[in-house]
Each structure stands twice: as structure tokens, then as C-alpha cells.
Amino acid sequence: MKLILTDCRIFTSGVDLSGASNKVELSAEAEERDATNFRSGGWKEVVAGLTSGTVSAEGHWSAGDPAAVDDATWAQLGGRGPWTVCPEEATVGALAYTTVALRTSYKLGAQVGEIAPWSAEAATSGPVVRGAIAHPPGIARSGSGAGEPIEIGTVPTGGRLVAALHILSASGTGTLAVTVETAPAEDAWTEPETSVFFDPTGQPGGQMVSVVAPTAGPWARPTWTVDGTASFLLVLALSVQP
Template sequence: MSKFVLTNVRLFTGGADLTGASNKVEVTTKIEEKESTNYASQGYKELLGGLASAEIQGDGQWEAGDPGLIDDAAWAQLGGVGAWSVGPAGAAVGSLAYLTKGLRCDYKLGDAVGEVAPWTSSGKSSWPLARGQFAHPPGTARTATGTGTGLNLGAVALGKRMYAALHVLSVAGTTPSITARVESSVDNTFASPTTRLTFSAANAAGGEILRTDGTAITHTWWRVAWTITGTGPSFLFASTLGIW
């Protein structure tokens, strides 16, 4: 991926797509510096890595009146943890993504008279920040059971985990329900896929993030699949996958 100008950043938190109400998104991660300098350090500080943390912060234009808008979403999520996904260059399948389970710990709104009403909010990591790809795009409606595009994300080493976020953005139909899952395979044919993670059945907008248990997984190909039931169901959702 070459140098580029930020014009198509995508931000998803829970069941809200905040892309159209955001004009600044920052992703930060850091490791605490713990000094362990001693007389054998030859006059230089000696440092060890401590606890890691990450934060996703967004700014933009304030809107309210729907669960998918910033004011409604921020108030509903304040003090709670949930799925956060960021795409610095869009949300097409295979596009770069960062995802984490974040605590919605702050929310700021308002400015001087005459200004476009702004908002600022952030999610601070309760799980590691994983780097991966979008496995399902937000703009493709799904009305029946199916599978997504396979991604060659690589094997999961012992002690590492596959992280998966699901953002159900809109739901339509009579008694609609979607149960999404993450599958892996030895190759891109997915002739005998293995289900690694299964999200809770969803019948309303919302988000969830899951991870594997730290066991090594030799499969290198991954995808999202889903089962849809109901009368005239239709779902818009985004999904991200990443290993850490």
C-alpha cells in the first residue's frame, strides 16, 4: 500500500457507521516504558516493555435521532465495551483494518455560536489492537444464507489469537435473524472449512467482537459466513478480521 491522502476513512463502533459524521479519526497504540537501569547498563538507560494499550478517537459533525447516529450511539455505549473497527482507506473486502474491543469512556459535544455542532469521542482498548482486513463490506445487503470472500491472513501461532468484529448496521424484514461465523481453511477452496468463532444471533443493529483461545491454528485462509432466517430479511453489516 503506497502513500495516500486520507479521504475515505471508515469508522464503525457497535452498530453505528460513523463515517459520514467523522472528519478526523486517530488510532494509537503504545507500550509502557519501564526503566530497569543498573550499574551494568554502561551509562545508558535500560528499558523493558510494560503494559500495552490502544485508543481509537474520532471527531466530526454531531447528529442525533437514530441508533446509528453519534449522539444516540455514544450515550448507549458510554461506560461499556464493544467492537470498534477502523479502515484508513475504505471498507472493501481485503482493505486494511484495525479492530479492538474498546471502552467508550468519553464523549464531548458543542462549540461556539455559529459553528457546525461537533463531537469528540474515543474507545480505549480492553483487548489488544489487531491489524487485519475487512472480511465483509458495509454496503452489500444480504438477504439469504451465504459466505464471504476468502482472505489469506495467515496461520495463528501458539499464544496468538484471531480477532473478529461484526457490526450489524441495519435490519429489515419480519422476524429477521442473522448468525455470523468465522471459518478457516487450508486453502482458498474452503472445501472443508472449520468454524472458529460464532457470533450471537442478531435481529437488530449492534456489534460484537470475538477471539480464539490462543491455540495454534495452521489454516491460513479465513472468511465470514452467515445464516439468515425470517420473512423478507435484509441485513447490512461490516466485519473485520485480524491476528494478534
């Protein structure tokens, strides 16, 4: 199936860059290390060394709001935070790639008469993982509740469950506490295992948590508790790291 990129979603820490972007690239690579020896059969033999990745994006410049690309990029430049990139959409179950990355560069400006552009890059400071959206943007949460279960697959022995949380907005007074529950079946939520805990917060921002393979699975769902009268918009992506 061919895919035309028309509705990519880009989340970095507590900011949704989707509406300010028209290009995004995510790359991952492993260093090639020569392991050739006299018993390699006359062929070069290589093994993987360190792995690394980059995230780059560009689009139309805007400023004057904490969620605007200029304000957000200046605030994050030189800092680390989670990134989530969705090739098509950010609905529950949609394909998502996540990583923690260091904001390394920011470029803006062009010639007279052009729409003001921007471009930025970030270097990964952890694994790039492939997973799915567990909580979509655009749904305000208050009080307590649980999201729709998704099947993330069984985390293998020695593997990790990786969760990336983006809190996009906060209104009112109070804090948000988010967890991820796992269970062996889609309808087995009477005694789920709480596998991921995020730090409670009352402000926009991002967190990434990586935990050693939970005993329950392969189903997962988000839960949230809002202490106070606040309301929050958030995005959550879950991935299995072998």
C-alpha cells in the same frame, strides 16, 4: 507511498460513523519499565510493561436516529464495544485496525454560526490489532451464504484469531448467525474449519471474538445464516494477534 485521508471508515458497535466524521485517531503504546542493572553495560535498559490504546474521533453532529452520532454515543457512553477503523475504504481485503474500547468522553457544541461539532474518546479494553475487512458494508444479507476468502496469514502458536462484527442494520423478522471459516488454501473449502462463532442476534450491535490459533489457515471467509425473513447489513474484520 503517501496517503491523503479522504475516505476513512469508522465502525463502532452497530453504527457507521464514517459519514458523520472528519477526523479519527487510533493510538497504542507500551509502558516503559526500567530494568537497568549492574550488568547493563552502563546503559539504561528498559522492558515493556502494560500496553494500552485510545480511539478518538470528531465530526459533524446529528441526532434523531439510532444510527446518528448523538443517539449512538449516548447509548454507548460508559460501555464497551468493538471499533474498526479503515484508513482508506472498507472493501474486502482493505486494511483495518480493530479493538474493544470503553466509551469515556463525549463533547458537543460550538459558537453561534458554526456547524455543530462533536468529539469523543474511547479507551481500549483489549489489544489493538491490524488486519483486513472480510465482509464489506452496503451488501444486505438474507438466507445463507459465504463470503469471499481472504488471506489473513497463519496464526502462530499461542496467537489468536480476532474477529470484529458490526451489524449496522436489521429489517424484517429473524436472527443472523455469523461464523468464520478457515482453510489451508484459497480453494480448499470442501471441509473448512469453523473457527469463530458469533452469538445469533436480530438487532444492530457489535461483537468481538478472540480465539486461540485455529489449526486451519491461513485463509478465512465469513459465513452467515438468517433465520426468518430478515435482512442485515454487516461489517466483519479479521486480524491475527501474535
